[in-house]
Amino acid sequence: MGNGIYKPKRFAVIGAGPVGGIVAAFLAKGGCEVTLCDVVPSLLAPALDPGIIVEGTDVLQAMVSRTTTRIDDLVDDPPDVIIVAVKATALPLIAFALEGFVADGRYVVSWQNGIDTELVLAQHLGAGSVMRAVVNLGCVPLGPAHVRIAFHHRPHHIQELDPRSRDAAVGICDVLTGCGLQTLHTDRIHNMVWRKAILNSCMNPLCAITGKTMAEVINDPILFHLVDSLIKEGVAVARANEFTLGSDYYPYCIDYMRKAGHHKPSMLQDIEAGRRTEVDYINGKIVEYGAQAGTPTPYNTMIRGLVKAFEPK
Numbered sequence: 001m002g003n004g005i006y007k008p009k010r011f012a013v014i015g016a017g018p019v020g021g022i023v024a025a026f027l028a029k030g031g032c033e034v035t036l037c038d039v040v041p042s043l044l045a046p047a048l049d050p051g052i053i054v055e056g057t058d059v060l061q062a063m064v065s066r067t068t069t070r071i072d073d074l075v076d077d078p079p080d081v082i083i084v085a086v087k088a089t090a091l092p093l094i095a096f097a098l099e100g101f102v103a104d105g106r107y108v109v110s111w112q113n114g115i116d117t118e119l120v121l122a123q124h125l126g127a128g129s130v131m132r133a134v135v136n137l138g139c140v141p142l143g144p145a146h147v148r149i150a151f152h153h154r155p156h157h158i159q160e161l162d163p164r165s166r167d168a169a170v171g172i173c174d175v176l177t178g179c180g181l182q183t184l185h186t187d188r189i190h191n192m193v194w195r196k197a198i199l200n201s202c203m204n205p206l207c208a209i210t211g212k213t214m215a216e217v218i219n220d221p222i223l224f225h226l227v228d229s230l231i232k233e234g235v236a237v238a239r240a241n242e243f244t245l246g247s248d249y250y251p252y253c254i255d256y257m258r259k260a261g262h263h264k265p266s267m268l269q270d271i272e273a274g275r276r277t278e279v280d281y282i283n284g285k286i287v288e289y290g291a292q293a294g295t296p297t298p299y300n301t302m303i304r305g306l307v308k309a310f311e312p313k
Helices: 018-029 041-048 071-076 088-097 117-125 163-178 189-210 214-218 221-240 249-260 266-272 283-293 298-310
Strands: 010-014 033-037 052-056 060-062 066-068 081-084 107-110 130-134 137-143 146-152 156-160 183-185
Touching (some): 010 018, 018 033, 018 146, 071 088, 130 163, 130 189, 156 189, 189 221, 189 249, 221 249
Parallel strands (some): 010 081, 081 107
């Protein structure tokens, strides 16, 4: 890597759900060697043959090189880059399991929703090995290794946690872009994480507890009032903590949600499937950062409590 050009060829994707399936499919289609890792074997078999099928805004089908249910396999035969695409709730366990992976020239990318997911990884792996991505797409599982992309707002973004890993982050962005998943390097990832998290904080939990799609929530005047209050509260917390959202942020939010259509966001998908949600990493983090800055968060506190009540015990 002495010439500043980092060109990884071997990738592993942890998490064979819709988000992991999409990134694995693009990388495999682009000619990279891809290992798909998940604890659920039934999600993995079709990824090898006939391959991961993606439909919707992008249409492709690609077979991964290998699959495994054990993170230890990734530590024993390490790829260049591991992309973590699991629910944020699984992060502490995964970060702990990946401790043996860390070495020069190997990187772990948090390809997830939520605030501070990269810090959980860095706590175990060190900042030098960890990068954070902001992913701008909405997807729905149709079956194992079969996913529909409901909307895809390119580009995605990546930033390293340690400035010394910048060249590697740029190299990973270049490989992803070459595979058709346009990804740009940024030095403002925290602002982007907050822009995305506030969007998720107002729509995801309301869909989760009402069972409604994004279009149904945004077109219901009473629910729209709650969406509006959650956005404004999230903006107040972000600004109190000196994150920059941009002057156009509020109209951008409303426009983004109106375009999402009859999409069930991941938090509603989780509740319907009886899984834990990522509400602690979204609304819970807004509450946490609000407390830190002395900014009240009654709406986020309430909505987080309601979602937790719906989660399986």
